[in-house]
Each structure stands twice: as C-alpha cells, then as structure tokens.
Amino acid sequence: MRIVEILVSPLIALVVGILFLGISRKIMARIHWRYGPPLLQPVIDIIRLFSQRSVSHGTIFNLGIILSLAGSIVVVLFLPIGRICPFESAGGLLVILYLMLFGPLGIALSGGEAANPNTSIGISRKLLLAVGYEVPLLFILLAVMTRYDTISLIGIVQEQQNAGWSVVSLPLVLSGIAYLLILPAILGLRPFELVQAPQEIASGPMVEFGGQFLALATIQHAFVLFIGIALFVNLFLGGAGDPGTFVLKMLVVFLLSLFINAAFPRFRIEQALKYLWRWPTLFAFVGLVIVVLTGR
Amino acid sequence: MDRNQLIKWLKAPAKMSHKYSLHAVYFCTGCGIIEVPPSITARWDAERFGVLPAASPRQSNLFLITGYVSVKTLKAIIRTYEQMPDPKFTVGFGSCPINGGMYWDSYNTIKHLDKYIPVDGWIAGCMPRPEAIFIGVTHLWTLIDKGMANGYQKYRDRYKYYRANQEQVLGTLDWPPLLPIGDGNE
Numbered sequence: 324m325r326i327v328e329i330l331v332s333p334l335i336a337l338v339v340g341i342l343f344l345g346i347s348r349k350i351m352a353r354i355h356w357r358y359g360p361p362l363l364q365p366v367i368d369i370i371r372l373f374s375q376r377s378v379s380h381g382t383i384f385n386l387g388i389i390l391s392l393a394g395s396i397v398v399v400l401f402l403p404i405g406r407i408c409p410f411e412s413a414g415g416l417l418v419i420l421y422l423m424l425f426g427p428l429g430i431a432l433s434g435g436e437a438a439n440p441n442t443s444i445g446i447s448r449k450l451l452l453a454v455g456y457e458v459p460l461l462f463i464l465l466a467v468m469t470r471y472d473t474i475s476l477i478g479i480v481q482e483q484q485n486a487g488w489s490v491v492s493l494p495l496v497l498s499g500i501a502y503l504l505i506l507p508a509i510l511g512l513r514p515f516e517l518v519q520a521p522q523e524i525a526s527g528p529m530v531e532f533g534g535q536f537l538a539l540a541t542i543q544h545a546f547v548l549f550i551g552i553a554l555f556v557n558l559f560l561g562g563a564g565d566p567g568t569f570v571l572k573m574l575v576v577f578l579l580s581l582f583i584n585a586a587f588p589r590f591r592i593e594q595a596l597k598y599l600w601r602w603p604t605l606f607a608f609v610g611l612v613i614v615v616l617t618g619r
Numbered sequence: 620m621d622r623n624q625l626i627k628w629l630k631a632p633a634k635m636s637h638k639y640s641l642h643a644v645y646f647c648t649g650c651g652i653i654e655v656p657p658s659i660t661a662r663w664d665a666e667r668f669g670v671l672p673a674a675s676p677r678q679s680n681l682f683l684i685t686g687y688v689s690v691k692t693l694k695a696i697i698r699t700y701e702q703m704p705d706p707k708f709t710v711g712f713g714s715c716p717i718n719g720g721m722y723w724d725s726y727n728t729i730k731h732l733d734k735y736i737p738v739d740g741w742i743a744g745c746m747p748r749p750e751a752i753f754i755g756v757t758h759l760w761t762l763i764d765k766g767m768a769n770g771y772q773k774y775r776d777r778y779k780y781y782r783a784n785q786e787q788v789l790g791t792l793d794w795p796p797l798l799p800i801g802d803g804n805e
Contacts, residue, residue: 348666352664352666352667355660355661356661357664357667358664358667358669359664359666359667360666364639364640364669367635367636367639367640367669368636368640368642370632370633370636370640371633371636371637371640371680374632374633374636374637375680375704375705375706376704376705376706377704378677378704422692430767441675462635471637519674521674525674525675526675528673529674529678530668530674530677531675531677532677532678533677533704534704537677537678568752
C-alpha cells in the first residue's frame with residue numbers, strides 16, 4: 324500500500340504542477356487580453372526540450388539539477404495530499420523545513436558550475452530571498468506546531484477537520500495572513516520574480532541550462548509550485564479528505580497569487596528583503612506570541 | 620486539436636513539439652526589432668503560436684535575425700548560432716539579411732547572410748508587418764513537417780564552406796572550429 328502511495332504522490336504533484344504552469348500562462352494571457360497558448364503548452368515545451376541536444380558543463384552541473392529534483396520529490400512524499408501521505412509518521416514539518424532547501428541549493432550548485440555572471444547574480448538573489456522568507460516561515464511553522472502541539476502534518480490536518488480551518492480560527496489568523504504574504508516569494512512569482520528575471524539577468528540560475536537540463540528545471544519548478552501551495556492548504560485550509568478537493572483548494576490559492584503576479588512589477592532584492600522582514604515577519608511574530616499566550 | 624493531429628503527435632512527438640514550441644532569440648541588429656515587441660505582446664500575441672522570446676541562446680531553437688548585419692554583428696551572430704542546441708531554425712527578417720537591402724553597397728555590412736550561417740526561411744519586406752512574422756511561422760511549420768528546415772544539419776555537413784566564408788570576412792576567428800573541418804567541400 325505504501326509503495327503505491329510513494330509512486331502516486333509525486334505523480335499527482337507532477338501533473339498538478341505542470342497543469343498549474345499551463346493555467347498560469349493561459350490566465351496571464353487572458354489578463355493581458357490575449358488569446359494565450361494552449362493549456363498543455365508546458366508539456367509541449369518539455370517534450371521539445373527533452374528532444375533537443377543539450378550542453379553539459381561538468382559533473383556538478385549534471386548532479387546539481389538531479390539533487391534539486393530529487394529533493395523536491397522527497398518533500399512531496401512528506402506532504403499529505405488528501406489522505407495520501409506515504410511518510411505520515413516520520414518527522415513531519417521539521418523534515419519538510421530542512422528538505423525544502425534542497426531545491427534552490429541544487430539549482431545553485433548546478434548553475435555555479437556553468438560560471439556565467441548572470442548565474443552568480445541569480446544564485447545570490449535566490450539565497451538572499453530564501454533568507455528573507457525563511458524567517459517568517461519559521462515563525463509561522465512554530466506557531467502552528469505550538470497551537471496543535473504536534474509536528475505531524477497529518478495530525479494538524481485532522482485537528483483542523485474537527486475544529487475548523489486554522490486560517491479562520493482566532494489564534495492562527497495572523498500566521499495565515501503572513502504565509503499568504505510570503506507565498507509569492509516561495510513560488511518565485513512577481514513581485515518576487517527577481518531570481519529568474521528573464522528581461523534583466525536572462526533567467527538567472529538557468530541561463531546556461533538547455534535541452535534536458537531546462538526540462539528538468541521546469542519540472543522542478545512545477546514541484547516547487549505544488550509544495551508551496553500544498554503546504555499552505557495543509558496548514559491553514561484544513562487539508563482535504565480526498566485529492567480532488569485538495570487540488571481544488573490549491574487552485575484557489577494559486578489563482579490568488581496569479582492575480583498578484585499579474586498586477587505587480589518586480590521588486591529589487593533590497594526592496595524584497597525590506598518587505599519580507601517587515602510585514603510578514605511582524606505578522607508571523609505577533610501571531611506566534613498570541614499562540615504562546617493563549618496556549619492550546 | 621483534431622484526431623489527425625493526435626496521430627501525428629503519437630508518431631513523431633519530437634518533430635511536433637519542435638513545431639509548436641519555438642522559443643526565439645530575437646537578434647536586434649537593426650530596425651527590424653521595432654516590429655517584434657508588438658508581435659510578442661498583447662496586440663498580436665505570438666504566444667498562441669507557441670512562439671516565445673527565450674532568455675538565452677541555450678534555451679532557444681529559433682533564431683530571428685532582424686535587420687542589416689554589419690561585420691561586427693556577424694561575429695556575435697555566429698557565436699550565438701553555435702551556442703544554440705540542435706535542432707535549431709534560423710529566419711532572416713527584412714530585406715537586409717537577404718541581399719543587403721538598402722545597404723547593398725555599404726562597405727561595412729554583409730550582403731547574403733546564408734553564406735555565413737544556414738538560413739531556413741526569409742521574411743521579405745522593408746519592414747515586414749507583424750502579420751508577416753506569423754505567416755513566416757506557419758511556413759516554418761510546413762518546412763519542419765516536411766523535414767526541409769534542416770539548416771543545422773547543413774551547417775554540420777558543410778562546416779568547411781561556412782567557416783571559410785566567415786574567415787574571409789572576419790579575418791582569423793578567435794575561437795576554435797566548432798566541428799572538425801572535414802572534407803565537406805562545396
């Protein structure tokens with residue numbers, strides 16, 4: 324049973340993530356009053372990239388992207404998707420917090436081997452941005468763990484299904500708002516698109532990626548989209564009983580961040596850090612204090 | 620997507636994906652680049668054809684050369700072309716890359732681009748309208764379908780010819796040959 328879950332869970336994440344990439348391009352086009360590409364355009368792109376001859380820049384270049392993809396797949400195994408959760412009793416939120424770093428780290432290793440100046444700028448921005456959103460994220464996760472007195476995500480989901488969603492329960496509402504505020508930074512959408520920034524630093528860490536490497540990086544990006552939103556749905560929107568409802572909730576959250584993506588220009592890195600360490604951190608910290616004071 | 624196309628997808632997924640996912644490097648050599656922003660943004664929306672500006676040559680498979688090619692730019696064009704991964708398609712945009720256009724007697728521009736890199740198709744005009752870009756794209760689809768957009772193979776086969784032409788204009792090139800110079804004598 325568990326083996327089936329281990330196979331099914333990343334597959335759901337992959338399909339949903341790539342579908343989200345397609346939806347995002349279509350919806351952005353509609354907001355621009357364009358017709359937009361077909362919904363399955365990312366799939367066409369990925370097939371095209373896999374069939375192109377690609378240039379490698381060394382062993383670490385090959386291994387880094389695999390490390391990044393593997394890290395993302397492992398995170399998915401720890402996330403409950405509906406009732407599907409292969410590793411439900413193993414570490415929970417703490418493991419997710421550590422493993423989430425593997426994605427950017429792998430891309431950084433891989434890009435660093437290519438030794439392109441744009442890559443260095445992109446990597447330094449990505450790591451700074453990660454420092455920016457990890458601080459409020461830590462406060463948020465601490466608040467949730469203190470409130471429900473557990474580190475198991477499946478436990479948190481079950482508590483919410485008994486007692487209502489935590490984003491509308493009083494002690495955790497500020498943490499929920501803080502997570503929504505840092506969500507674009509986790510997903511790499513505007514106004515925090517400064518890592519990729521195609522017009523500015525030629526897609527940053529991915530500038531030397533071609534062919535299969537870019538295809539793997541796109542798939543990894545799909546996983547990142549899935550992880551960031553699924554974590555929010557599990558922590559604050561009460562998870563779901565079945566994968567269908569879960570994906571529907573994820574879609575709503577994703578649409579919200581897409582509309583923000585369509586409306587805002589890009590921050591510079593110091594503006595992004597100033598924002599991330601001011602409002603989300605303030606909300607998350609006050610939320611943590613409230614949770615600690617009110618107790619369980 | 621009709622059933623006919625589904626069969627094509629199952630038969631040759633690579634070819635079909637090359638058709639419908641053309642990520643382009645727009646090489647802004649001259650005035651032709653003026654026509655590109657309207658065609659990739661909201662007014663004419665190139666994304667519905669799968670044509671999208673690529674951020675770097677490594678990620679692309681369509682090379683659009685817009686406008687006259689001076690000798691100095693030719694060097695950059697050759698380097699960019701060689702960095703793109705196979706299969707790749709080149710389209711010359713405007714009169715100038717075809718035969719020199721209004722710069723036909725200039726001492727500083729090259730007249731025929733296809734002597735230096737293989738070109739799969741031309742969009743004639745001075746300037747061509749954005750609609751012409753889309754007609755060019757659909758023509759390129761037909762060429763890819765019939766297997767006639769094989770400039771990258773031609774470059775591999777006749778590398779000696781192209782390299783000799785490049786060195787004739789640029790003097791000695793400051794990078795080693797991309798491919799072994801065989802007996803491809805043209």
